[in-house]
Amino acid sequence: MxxxxxxxxxxxxxxxxxxxxxxxxxxxxxxxxxxxxxxxxxxxxxxxxxxxxxxxxxxxxxxxxxxxxxxxxxxxxxxxxxxxxxxxxxxxxxxxxxxxxxxxxxxxxxxxxxxxxxxxxxxxxxxxxxxxxxxxxxxxxxxxxxxxxxxxxxxxxxxxxxxxxxxxxxxxxxxxxxxxxxxxxxxxxxxxxxxxxxxxxxxxxxxxxxxxxxxxxxxxxxxxxxxxxxxxxxxxxxxxxxxxxEGRDEPMPPTPLERLECARRHAHMQAAYDPYSIVRMRKQAAWYCKGLPGASVARAAFNHCSTVDDYDAVFDELECYNVDYTMSQDEVLCCAQRCEDIKKEGVRHE
Ligand SMILES: Cc1cc2nc3c(=O)[nH]c(=O)nc-3n(C[C@H](O)[C@H](O)[C@H](O)COP(=O)(O)O)c2cc1C
Missing domain, CATH: 3.20.20.70 (Aldolase class I)
Known part of the structure; x- marks a missing residue:
C-alpha cells in the first residue's frame, strides 16, 4: 500500500x-x-x-x-x-x-x-x-x-x-x-x-x-x-x-438553538478572518437556518447584512422564534450566555 x-x-x-x-x-x-x-x-x-x-x-x-x-x-x-x-x-x-x-x-x-x-x-x-x-x-x-x-x-x-x-x-x-x-x-x-x-x-x-x-x-x-x-x-x-x-450510533441532530449558535459563531469567525468576506456569510446563514421557524423572513434579512452586528440582530430575532421548551432553565441560560460571549468578545482568530 x-x-x-x-x-x-x-x-x-x-x-x-x-x-x-x-x-x-x-x-x-x-x-x-x-x-x-x-x-x-x-x-x-x-x-x-x-x-x-x-x-x-x-x-x-x-x-x-x-x-x-x-x-x-x-x-x-x-x-x-x-x-x-x-x-x-x-x-x-x-x-x-x-x-x-x-x-x-x-x-x-x-x-x-x-x-x-x-x-x-x-x-x-x-x-x-x-x-x-x-x-x-x-x-x-x-x-x-x-x-x-x-x-x-x-x-x-x-x-x-x-x-x-x-x-x-x-x-x-x-x-x-x-x-x-x-x-x-x-x-x-x-x-x-x-x-x-x-x-x-x-x-x-x-x-x-x-x-x-x-x-x-x-x-x-x-x-x-x-x-x-x-x-x-x-x-x-x-x-x-x-x-x-466506526459502527457507532449516529449522534442526535443539532437543536435549532445549537444551529443558530453555530451560525453566529461562523459569522464572527468570518468577520475576524476578513471583514470584507462577511457577505459570503449570507448564503451560509440561510443554510444554517433552513427549515427553522422564521427562516424565510430571516433569509430576506440576511441579504441586507453587511456587518457582523447585522447578522447578530437577525440571529437574536430567530432565537425568539426557536425557543426550545424542552430545555431546562439552566440550559437556556447557558446558551444565552454563550451567545452573549460570542457577541461581546468575538472569536479568536489565529
Ligand atoms: C457551490 C459549489 C461549488 C463547487 N466548487 C467546486 C470546486 O471548486 N472544485 C471541485 O472540484 N468541485 C466543486 N464542486 C463540486 C463538489 O465538490 C462535488 O463534487 C459535488 O457537489 C457533488 O458532491 P455532493 O453531492 O456531496 O454535493 C462544487 C459544488 C458546489 C455545490
Whole structure:
C-alpha cells in the first residue's frame, strides 16, 4: 500500500472543494465536527501565475489544518507544473496533495479548456498530470466526473489514463458534466472506476448522512468519501458519517438553538478572518437556518447584512422564534450566555 493510500485510509471523511463556499472558516467548523481532510476551493493556476492576491488568499490555511489538499485548475502543462511547485514551496509540510480539477462543468471554466473539458482530451489531461507529478514531491490527485456528455460514461477509461500519468488517487463524482448538479449521482461508476485502477478512489455525490456514507463505501469499494452540499450549514454531517463508519450510533441532530449558535459563531469567525468576506456569510446563514421557524423572513434579512452586528440582530430575532421548551432553565441560560460571549468578545482568530 502506498503512503498516500494509507493516509487516505486514515482520512476517509473528506470535505469537498467548493468554490465560493469552502473557505478556511467553513473548513475550521467542519474539522471541529470530524472532517478528516479538507480541500481548498479550486484555484486558477493562471491566476496564481499572474500574481493575483485574491487568488493567492485562497491558499490561506485554517488554524486546524495540519495539512490541506490544494485544488488547482488549468490545462497548460507548463503553467500547472510551475504553479504546483510554487504552491508546494509556499505550503511546505502543510500540503497533503495537489488535486487537479477535471470535473468543473461551469461554462466560464470549460470554455477556456479547463475543468471537465479535459475529460474530452485525455491526451492533454495525461500531459497535465504527468507534468505536475514531475514538478512536485507531494502526491497528485485528480477529481473528475462520470463523463462529459450525458450518457457517455468515460470515467473508468479516463481514470486509467490518469493513473498511467502518475496520479496517486482519483475522486469520482457520479454525474456527467452535462448534468451539472441535476439528477441523482450514479454510484455504479465509482465501483467501475475502483475496478479499473489500482490507486485509491474517493467516492463523491449525494452522500447526505452516515447511512448514505456507509452505503457508498460498502457498494462501491471506494477508499474514502467526499462530501460537498450536505455540509452547507451542516458541519454535523461529518460527526454522523464518522460514527457510521466506526459502527457507532449516529449522534442526535443539532437543536435549532445549537444551529443558530453555530451560525453566529461562523459569522464572527468570518468577520475576524476578513471583514470584507462577511457577505459570503449570507448564503451560509440561510443554510444554517433552513427549515427553522422564521427562516424565510430571516433569509430576506440576511441579504441586507453587511456587518457582523447585522447578522447578530437577525440571529437574536430567530432565537425568539426557536425557543426550545424542552430545555431546562439552566440550559437556556447557558446558551444565552454563550451567545452573549460570542457577541461581546468575538472569536479568536489565529
Ligand atoms: C457551490 C459549489 C461549488 C463547487 N466548487 C467546486 C470546486 O471548486 N472544485 C471541485 O472540484 N468541485 C466543486 N464542486 C463540486 C463538489 O465538490 C462535488 O463534487 C459535488 O457537489 C457533488 O458532491 P455532493 O453531492 O456531496 O454535493 C462544487 C459544488 C458546489 C455545490
Amino acid at each position: 502506498s503512503d498516500f493510500s494509507s493516509f487516505l485510509h486514515n482520512h476517509r471523511v473528506i470535505l469537498a472543494p467548493m468554490a465560493g463556499v469552502s473557505d478556511q472558516v467553513m473548513r475550521t467548523l467542519c474539522i471541529e465536527h470530524g472532517a478528516q481532510l479538507t480541500y481548498t476551493e479550486m484555484i486558477s493556476a493562471q491566476g496564481l501565475a499572474y500574481g493575483s492576491q485574491k487568488t493567492r488568499s485562497l491558499l490561506d490555511r485554517s488554524p486546524l489544518e495540519d495539512v490541506v489538499a490544494v485544488q488547482l485548475f488549468g490545462h497548460k502543462p507548463d503553467v500547472m507544473a510551475r504553479e504546483a511547485a510554487r504552491v508546494e514551496d509556499l505550503m511546505g509540510d502543510h500540503l497533503a496533495c495537489i488535486d487537479i480539477n477535471m470535473g468543473c462543468p461551469a461554462h466560464k471554466v470549460v470554455k477556456k479548456g479547463d475543468g471537465a473539458s479535459l475529460m474530452l482530451r485525455p491526451d492533454e489531461a495525461h500531459s497535465v498530470v504527468q507534468s505536475v507529478v514531475h514538478a512536485v514531491d507531494v502526491p497528485v490527485t485528480v477529481k473528475f466526473r462520470r463523463g462529459y456528455a450525458s450518457g457517455e460514461e468515460t470515467a473508468p477509461c479516463f481514470a486509467h489514463v490518469i493513473e498511467d500519468a502518475g496520479a496517486s488517487a482519483v475522486t469520482v463524482h457520479g454525474r456527467y458534466a452535462g448534468q451539472l448538479y441535476h439528477g441523482k449521482a450514479d454510484w455504479g461508476v465509482i465501483g467501475r472506476v475502483v475496478k479499473s485502477v489500482t490507486i485509491p478512489v474517493i467516492g463523491n455525490g449525494d452522500i447526505v448522512d452516515g447511512k448514505s456514507g456507509r452505503q457508498m463505501m460498502d457498494t462501491t469499494g471506494c477508499t474514502a468519501l467526499m462530501i460537498a452540499r450536505a455540509s452547507e450549514g451542516n458541519p454535523w454531517v461529518f460527526d454522523s458519517i464518522c460514527a457510521a463508519l
